[in-house]
Amino acid sequence: MINLLRTCKDMHRLVAESMDRKLGPVQRIQMRLHLSFCDACTHFKEQMDWLRAAVRRFDDH
């Protein structure tokens, strides 16, 4: 049985991992489920997404 409700620590690692490579389908579901009830990780992911977008813009030049 896959544990779908991961801890915030797991989520932070997954979010960081998703910056480097594509997550598998199970990991994406775990992340979506966790983010649906966890404001802290939602905020963390938003920051990471923003950071990634900023780094990409920087890389273009």
Ligand SMILES: [Zn+2]
């Ligand atoms: Zn969380």
